[in-house]
Amino acid sequence: MVGSRFHSTDWPFREYSLDDIGFDLRRALGLYRVIDEEGGQVGDFDVDVDRLLEMYVYMVRARILDDWLLRLQRVGKVAIHAPNKGQEAVGVGAAMALDGGDWLFPSYRELGAYLVKGMSEEEILDRAIANIDDILRGSEFAVYGKRSVNLVPAPVPVGNQAPHAVGAAMAAKILGHRTVVMAIFGDGATSRGHFHAALNFAGVFKAPVVFVVQNNQWAISLPSRRQTASVTFAVKGVAYGVPSVRVDGNDVLAVYTIAREAVERARRGEGPTLVEAVTYRMGPHTTADDPSKYRDPGEVKLFEKLDPVIRFKKFLYKKGLLDEDQDRRIWEEWSSRIEDTVKKCYNKPPLPVDVILENVYSKPTWNLLEQYEELKESLEIIRELGLEVD
Amino acid sequence: MPLMNMVQALNSALREEMRRNPRIVVLGEDVGRRGGVFLVTDGLIDEFGAERVIDTPLTELGIVGVAVGMALYGLKPVAEIQFIDFIYEALDQLLSEAAKIRRRTGGMYSAPIVVRGPCCGGVRGGMFHSQSPESYFVHTPGLITIMPSTPYDAKGLLKSALRSEDPVVFLEPKILYRTVREEVPEEDYVVPIGKARVAKEGSDVTVVTWGAMVYQALEAAKLVKARHGWDVEVIDLRTLFPFDKDAILESLEKTGRLMVVHEAPRTLGLGAEIAAYVAENAIDMLRAPIKRVTGFDAPFPLVHEKLYMPNVARIYMGLSKLMKY
Numbered sequence: 001m002v003g004s005r006f007h008s009t010d011w012p013f014r015e016y017s018l019d020d021i022g023f024d025l026r027r028a029l030g031l032y033r034v035i036d037e038e039g040g041q042v043g044d045f046d047v048d049v050d051r052l053l054e055m056y057v058y059m060v061r062a063r064i065l066d067d068w069l070l071r072l073q074r075v076g077k078v079a080i081h082a083p084n085k086g087q088e089a090v091g092v093g094a095a096m097a098l099d100g101g102d103w104l105f106p107s108y109r110e111l112g113a114y115l116v117k118g119m120s121e122e123e124i125l126d127r128a129i130a131n132i133d134d135i136l137r138g139s140e141f142a143v144y145g146k147r148s149v150n151l152v153p154a155p156v157p158v159g160n161q162a163p164h165a166v167g168a169a170m171a172a173k174i175l176g177h178r179t180v181v182m183a184i185f186g187d188g189a190t191s192r193g194h195f196h197a198a199l200n201f202a203g204v205f206k207a208p209v210v211f212v213v214q215n216n217q218w219a220i221s222l223p224s225r226r227q228t229a230s231v232t233f234a235v236k237g238v239a240y241g242v243p244s245v246r247v248d249g250n251d252v253l254a255v256y257t258i259a260r261e262a263v264e265r266a267r268r269g270e271g272p273t274l275v276e277a278v279t280y281r282m283g284p285h286t287t288a289d290d291p292s293k294y295r296d297p298g299e300v301k302l303f304e305k306l307d308p309v310i311r312f313k314k315f316l317y318k319k320g321l322l323d324e325d326q327d328r329r330i331w332e333e334w335s336s337r338i339e340d341t342v343k344k345c346y347n348k349p350p351l352p353v354d355v356i357l358e359n360v361y362s363k364p365t366w367n368l369l370e371q372y373e374e375l376k377e378s379l380e381i382i383r384e385l386g387l388e389v390d
Numbered sequence: 391m392p393l394m395n396m397v398q399a400l401n402s403a404l405r406e407e408m409r410r411n412p413r414i415v416v417l418g419e420d421v422g423r424r425g426g427v428f429l430v431t432d433g434l435i436d437e438f439g440a441e442r443v444i445d446t447p448l449t450e451l452g453i454v455g456v457a458v459g460m461a462l463y464g465l466k467p468v469a470e471i472q473f474i475d476f477i478y479e480a481l482d483q484l485l486s487e488a489a490k491i492r493r494r495t496g497g498m499y500s501a502p503i504v505v506r507g508p509c510c511g512g513v514r515g516g517m518f519h520s521q522s523p524e525s526y527f528v529h530t531p532g533l534i535t536i537m538p539s540t541p542y543d544a545k546g547l548l549k550s551a552l553r554s555e556d557p558v559v560f561l562e563p564k565i566l567y568r569t570v571r572e573e574v575p576e577e578d579y580v581v582p583i584g585k586a587r588v589a590k591e592g593s594d595v596t597v598v599t600w601g602a603m604v605y606q607a608l609e610a611a612k613l614v615k616a617r618h619g620w621d622v623e624v625i626d627l628r629t630l631f632p633f634d635k636d637a638i639l640e641s642l643e644k645t646g647r648l649m650v651v652h653e654a655p656r657t658l659g660l661g662a663e664i665a666a667y668v669a670e671n672a673i674d675m676l677r678a679p680i681k682r683v684t685g686f687d688a689p690f691p692l693v694h695e696k697l698y699m700p701n702v703a704r705i706y707m708g709l710s711k712l713m714k715y
Contacts, residue, residue, distance in 0.1 A: 152495070164455060166459055167463065194483075201456050358493075
């Protein structure tokens with residue numbers, strides 16, 4: 001039987017009002033904050049003390065690791081690095097809002113999130129160096145992930161993972177799992193069709209997914225005001241029927257609080273949320289980029305005052321949860337631990353050459369088998385003629 | 391055994407596999423209550439519900455991208471593209487994600503989705519309802535590409551696709567949806583991926599082809615047999631990648647003459663790869679230059695489409711060249 005789908009509430013020839021949106025549109029325009037620039041508390045949060053310190057340590061670890069990856073890139077040990085400096089609060093705050101079994105589809109530039117989700121410094125360094133223990137087997141630079149902790153390695157084309165997160169969330173719902181899925185991507189990714197498709201599907205299917213837009217003000221050289229004419233990125237979610245909230249992305253407790261609210265909403269079956277985290281990319285886009293060509297260095301100085309790690313430290317000082325001594329010990333401990341890990345990973349042997357032909361299909365097809373023979377033969381020729389190729 | 395056309399065969403493959411594997415879901419435009427614009431998914435929503443037969447918003451990118459995410463999580467999604475000509479919006483998801491995700495995650499994840507939809511010409515479909523885009527998929531490491539030409543193969547190959555651990559692009563020549571009927575088993579069977587079918591045995595020329603062109607080749611074979619007594623072997627490739635090189639070489643050993651016929655434009659069409667493979671690996675077997683009969687290197691037309699596509703006349707011309715060389 002095919003009947004009319006129209007009820008009085010969805011009759012097409014009616015007028016709508018702001019009330020019909022079904023959620024508070026103002027949250028997409030405002031800026032949720034817990035910690036002000038001086039470390040004072042200006043908003044609510046619900047995190048116990050141990051977890052606050054844990055968050056801080058994750059941010060410190062991400063900062064130290066980021067610095068090492070930059071140095072390793074400069075000496076040619078790492079192909080390309082996308083520096084994280086200044087954005088630690090977003091990855092750490094968002095990923096800490098997830099429960100153990102939840103899935104994360106991050107972007108590159110999310111060291112804090114990888115650490116929180118359960119990838120160790122050693123695994124990240126092995127990956128970055130692409131040595132014998134690289135989980136991703138030398139397939140790509142600057143991306144990280146680990147299946148056992150539901151951390152799906154990012155695609156390099158930005159935002160491609162947004163529909164994946166929605167699909168995974170829809171699958172979880174279909175299978176009756178209580179899993180929540182989170183995707184993190186940047187302001188640049190919101191211009192791509194993948195963002196549109198993902199938000200649209202998420203809204204229509206009420207998928208248990210949380211989108212985090214890491215608005216770091218720059219997509220390589222394009223400032224966010226040229227990325228969109230929208231007043232905020234969060235407001236984009238409103239048109240898809242997705243409740244959207246704009247938060248201070250240099251405030252780890254603001255990110256955590258809103259992300260946690262979104263994760264809980266999703267788990268209750270109330271559908272997706274978009275969180276815009278306003279932050280700042282203090283470094284270059286990648287080690288192959290030169291921001292002095294397009295960015296006023298004064299701007300970076302301005303944002304140094306908003307450094308998320310320093311701000312959270314001031315907050316912890318003010319709360320009496322940390323003092324200078326303890327802070328110094330945290331930095332020293334992790335600096336030396338990560339340095340040891342770097343030393344350990346630095347000289348591990350390289351991946352075997354077979355990796356360039358593996359993991360194409362579940363079983364190699366005949367052409368790959370033929371080409372593998374060709375590769376082997378070329379290695380013999382390289383040896384025989386004393387050529388320097390690789 | 392019941393007589394089925396290709397639509398019925400595909401529908402029964404989906405139905406049987408969905409019964410067998412509760413993780414299979416179908417998603418696409420109008421696949422639910424409407425049953426797909428060609429009715430391939432007809433009635434599935436009644437048996438499996440709207441959770442497993444999902445009407446999606448109108449975006450191929452979204453359909454394929456969401457299917458990839460579902461597969462990463464552990465479902466087996468079948469993404470219907472209403473007309474394969476609309477797949478280009480989804481190419482980033484198909485070529486960059488579905489095809490590469492096993493590689494780019496070091497083998498941790500895979501996205502063995504099935505992307506299926508009607509392709510090819512012959513129904514006055516114009517430029518955007520007639521294309522044969524198989525080369526894009528064949529050119530992309532990580533994808534399997536299939537195009538059946540008979541109801542029996544359509545069912546058996548779709549079942550193989552639904553059990554594959556790799557992503558499959560399953561192209562259905564829409565002109566064959568209702569024009570060919572044959573006996574199709576109701577019990578479970580599969581047609582293996584990577585195996586060609588000898589549609590007609592012959593000893594003078596090997597014609598490698600697929601999809602609706604199989605029937606044009608068979609028609610032309612009849613014509614040249616009657617007029618010249620030439621004995622044409624027609625190979626229906628079925629799986630376009632990984633294609634059955636052994637079947638091609640075996641046939642060539644017998645005939646020494648190769649023609650490839652496909653609807654897609656000639657330049658860098660799959661015919662080019664098959665010709666190159668034979669030239670590189672079996673040129674000694676050839677008694678004449680390789681001949682390609684293909685769609686012209688121009689967009690698919692609305693008018694005179696039978697003159698754009700390979701037809702009996704053009705295959706006849708090609709066979710004459712090969713035999714008179």
